[in-house]
Structure formats: C-alpha cells, structure tokens
Amino acid sequence: xxxxxxxxxxxxxxxxxxxxxxxxxxxxxxxxxxxxxxxxxxxxxxxxxxxxxxxxxxxxxxxxxxxxxxxxxxxxxxxxxxxxxxxxxxxxxxxxxxxxxxxxxxxxxxxxxxxxxxxxxxxxxxxxxxxxxxxxxxxxxxxxxxxxxxxxxxxxxxxxxxxxxxxxxxxxxxxxxxxxxxxxxxxxxxxxxxxxxxxxxxxxxxxxxxxxxxxxxxxxxxxxxxxxxxxxxxxxxxxxxxxxxxxxxxxxxxxxxxxxxxxxxxxxxxxxxxxxxxxxxxxxxxxxxxxxxxxxxxxxxxxxxxxxxxxxxxxxxxxxxxxxxxxx
Numbered sequence: 001x002x003x004x005x006x007x008x009x010x011x012x013x014x015x016x017x018x019x020x021x022x023x024x025x026x027x028x029x030x031x032x033x034x035x036x037x038x039x040x041x042x043x044x045x046x047x048x049x050x051x052x053x054x055x056x057x058x059x060x061x062x063x064x065x066x067x068x069x070x071x072x073x074x075x076x077x078x079x080x081x082x083x084x085x086x087x088x089x090x091x092x093x094x095x096x097x098x099x100x101x102x103x104x105x106x107x108x109x110x111x112x113x114x115x116x117x118x119x120x121x122x123x124x125x126x127x128x129x130x131x132x133x134x135x136x137x138x139x140x141x142x143x144x145x146x147x148x149x150x151x152x153x154x155x156x157x158x159x160x161x162x163x164x165x166x167x168x169x170x171x172x173x174x175x176x177x178x179x180x181x182x183x184x185x186x187x188x189x190x191x192x193x194x195x196x197x198x199x200x201x202x203x204x205x206x207x208x209x210x211x212x213x214x215x216x217x218x219x220x221x222x223x224x225x226x227x228x229x230x231x232x233x234x235x236x237x238x239x240x241x242x243x244x245x246x247x248x249x250x251x252x253x254x255x256x257x258x259x260x261x262x263x264x265x266x267x268x269x270x271x272x273x274x275x276x277x278x279x280x281x282x283x284x285x286x287x288x289x290x291x292x293x294x295x296x297x298x299x300x301x302x303x304x305x306x307x308x309x310x311x312x313x314x315x316x317x318x319x320x321x322x323x324x325x326x327x328x
Contacts, residue, residue: 004062006095008103011050011057015066019059022066026086034084034123035318038248055083058103060096068096070104078202078211080111082119085128097128101135117325118199129321137323140195141300145314146293147277149284154313158281161274161312163267170268172275175229180217182238183231184210190258195299199324213243216255222247228279230272232259239263242272244280250292252280257296257305273312 011019023043030036041049049055054075060068068087074080082104087096108117119137121129129139147154188209191197202208215221223246232240240259247253254276259269276294283289298305300319 004092005064006099007061007064008058008099009061010107011059011069015059016047019066019069022059022069022086022088025088026069026084029086034086034125035320036122037251056107058100058107060087060100062096068100070100072104072108074108074111074115078115078208079200080108080115080117082117084122085125093127094131098131101132105135112325113328116199116201116327117323119323119325121321121323123320126321129323132323135325137325138198140198140322140324141319142297142322143300143306143319144295144297144317145306145309146295146317147312147314148293149281149291151313151315154315155281157311157313158274158277161270163271163274166267166271169235170263170271171233172272173231173233174279175217175226175231177217179231179238179241180213183213183241183243186238186241186260187213187256187258189260191256198326199322201327212256216243216245219245221245221255222253225252225280227283228252228276230275230279232263232268232272234263240268240272242269242276244276244294246291247295250290252289252291252294254294254296257308269308270311273308277312 020043023046027040027042030040040046050057055071055073058070059066067089068085070085071083072081073083085097085100087093117137119132120142121132133139184206188203188206191203191209194203197203200212202212217224217226225244225246228244230242230244231238240263241256242254243256245253245255254273257269257273259272280289280291280294284291295317296309296314298309306316
C-alpha cells in the first residue's frame, strides 16, 4: 500500500478547481454537522474573501488532493479567530486536524504574541477538543438558548414572569445613542472579569469594549435593533443594558446583557430581558418583523444566567466547546 503523504499550504488559485469539491462538501455539512445557523458563503464568495485576504484558508493535501481545510481571520477583532476545521469523510480525522492546527500555529506565531486565539468547536469539531489541548488551548463550555416566536409555552412564561416589586427609582427605556458612552462603561464593568474576556480580551479594557459596542450599534455584527435594545435607568442614570440585533434574516440575538454590580439580585436583568422579548414579539405579531426566534449564549456553568434566561421563556438548545489560546 502506498504511503499517504500529507502537505498543508495556503489555498492558491492553482488549487481552486480541486478545492471546489471539498468546499461544496463543507457547505453540505455546515448546518447539520457544524450547527451553522446560516448557510456559509457560496464558493465564489468564499474565494473572493480569500483573494481579498479577509480570511485565510489552509488546505491539507493528501497525496496532492485536497481532503481538509481550515479557515481563520485576524481582521474581525483583536483575537485570531479560527472559524472551522473541515475534513472530507471520517478517516484519520485526528491526524488531519492536527496537521492543520500545526500549520495554523506556525503561521500565526507572530500574531499570537499579542492576540488570543478563539475557536468555537461547533458540532462534530468537538471530537477534537481533547487533542487541541495538547497545543495549549483552554476549554470553556457554552450553551445556546432559544426563545421561539411560535412557541406558546415560552410566550406564556414570558407573560407570567414574576418580578418582585421594583424601587421607583428604576425604569427601563429603549436605546438612544446618547447612552453609548454609558453602555461602554457598564458592559466593561460587567464583562472584564468573566470568561468572555478570556477569548475576547477586548472586554478587559474600555477601548476594547467600545470597539465591540461600535460594531454592534453600527450593524457590523448583524443588524442592530435599537427599538428592542433596553436600557435600565437608576435615577435617570444608565446602569444596565440588554442589546439586541439580528444575526440572520429570521434570527434575532441578545449578544450582551450587563448590569452594574450593586443593582444585581433585584430582578432588574429579568425586567430588561422581558422588555426586549416583548418588543420583538410585538413587531413579529404586527408583521413588522419576521423573526423565527431569539437566541442567547452563555457558559454552561453560569447558573445565574441560565436561571435568568429560563425565567423569561428561553429553552436550552445545545452546548459546544469554546477553545481559546491565551496570547503569548
């Protein structure tokens, strides 16, 4: 039997024709095997992104034929984002993923001196979780929860949320751009010591948090929903935020919920979430919006957050491993 020879290189135009079949296989498995919420870029769009250096694609050649690839980018945030590792078929998966990871580690050596690597190991990629720790990666469990727009049980839970009496000094209002600087401070205080900051270190600084919120409110991270985004005021001063946007045509998302520490434990975060969901549901029922669901993501061991989301009608859908490699 002939020896299998593996070689990894960046995708170049001389391999575009051969690569097309491999990429088509990835598209066919993106939703079923990798839990992508939206269909990935089509082949021409993917090649255009590679040509423009928006993303980098490493291809594993097995006896000169493409059988696996990885995609990463350094252009979206301060992190190096390893988006996906896809292999054709099920043979020698650990070997193929390992060789692509070795190549990735070598190519990002300089970037990693100053940047964290984050890698959401969605779907079948989780099988590689134990092996990737040998490269120094740390692992965090994340869970995705969904509030279905056509789920009568979730709607009933939302309508019957039991919120304790709230001091009259508090009120919830919709987003206004005048609250942006306050949002930066509140979200930074809320997230700078959480696990989110481990794989997105922008949360650790005010300037980094500003960059995240800039991208949310300016619709870089999906279409921003200012009418559903909720602000908690204490004596007219912002002390909490629940942001809302659209990550796909029919999927709404709550990317951030933050509240200053001395206002926690009073049911105020639940009150903010209730307003977000009721606003979205009102728009859906009136035909103004056409969302199928609202989703959120939190840590599998963040029991306070899980309880908060369940209280307003969210249901846990699936969990996955978030791998990250500290900078340096």
